[in-house]
Amino acid sequence: ARIVFSLKNKGAIVPFHHQHLLARMIKGILGDGMDSDLTNLGNYHFSGLKGQTKVIRAGLQFFSNRVTLVFATSQTDFLFYFLQQLFAHEQLELGALRLHPLFVEEELPQGLKEKTKYVCLSPLVVVRADFNDSEGKQFIHPEEESFSELLNQVTAERMQAAGLVSFPPLRISPDIAYLRKIQDSQKKFARIYTVFENDVPYEVRGYTLPLSIEAPLEVHQFLYDQGIGLYTQLGFGMLDLVQLVGERKTAPLWPESFGMALSGR
Structure with missing residues (x-):
């Protein structure tokens, strides 16, 4: 689900990197509800806040009238519950940002294939702290083999915890041309982030970074709905399909209507 806010300031x-602020905000929103079973479900993940920004010494400065948060869960009742609690708030504060929730769009089911190229909407983590x-x-x-091995190990553990059957190892290929371009321009594709548990x-x-993953469709659906790597509930490891960037198909979800979310997002 794509949650759109107006930015008041x-x-x-x-x-x-403001994932820890978003994680606390989401946890606080869920804590406002009375359904303890749904509040503690925890089967969700989310992107960073998207909008027109400028990187300055103090962080990200937002200039757009609206900003967007992608929130994903495979359980429709939990999504409905979260949106109910969210829209009960006239205004939310995220750091210095003052946000007013406007509406929500559902991402229509995507054409996942056994070999799919993704981009990271939020950083993926492969080593637990x-x-x-x-x-x-x-x-x-x-490019190191251990990178793919760690992602495979984490994915297998998470799928097993979700009650899903095991699958052959994922074949993970980072976009080498992208990595070379980033390194040549002296930019970074890996940074140190703070998580709060x-x-x-x-x-x-x-x-x-962009990366291609070859795996059964069930695995792709799991990764697309629930993220890849560690700390997904804290806002890490959200993936998006490369060919959908700028070509996304959505439908109104809230407050106009609430249908059964088909894709988890």
Whole structure:
């Protein structure tokens, strides 16, 4: 689901990586509800906030009248519950941003294939962080075999926890041309980010890059609906199809109507 907000104070700033602020906001919205079963379900993930921005020393400065948050879950009743709680708020604060929820669009079912190329809407994490340990910050180049092995291991564990049967290993191929271009321009595709688990901060290495994945369709649907890698519930690892960027098909979802979400998004 694509949640569109009006920005009440154009020019306001949030940290460059603001997933921890979004995670807290979403958790707070869910906590307002009375259904403890749905509040604690936790089967969701989300993108960063999208809009017209400028990178400055203090973070991201937003200049658009509207901003968008992509929120994904495979469970329609949970999505309906979350939107009910969200639209009960006239205004929400995210860092210095003042947001007013306007409407929600449903992304129509996408044409997933056994070999699909994705872009990262939020950084993906392959190594889990531990308290007072720098292991989670280690850099593993996406071309290294261990990068794919770690993603395969995490995906298998998450699918098993979701009650899904096991599948052959994913064949993961990073976009080499993109990586070379980024490195040649002295930009970064991997950064250190802070995640909060039970209000304890951890530092992790997050990667933002295009990559192709070859896997059964059931695996693609799982990754598209629930993200890839670690800390997906904290706003990491959201994927989008490369060919849909700028060509997205959506339908009104809220408040005009609420239909059964087919794609989880």
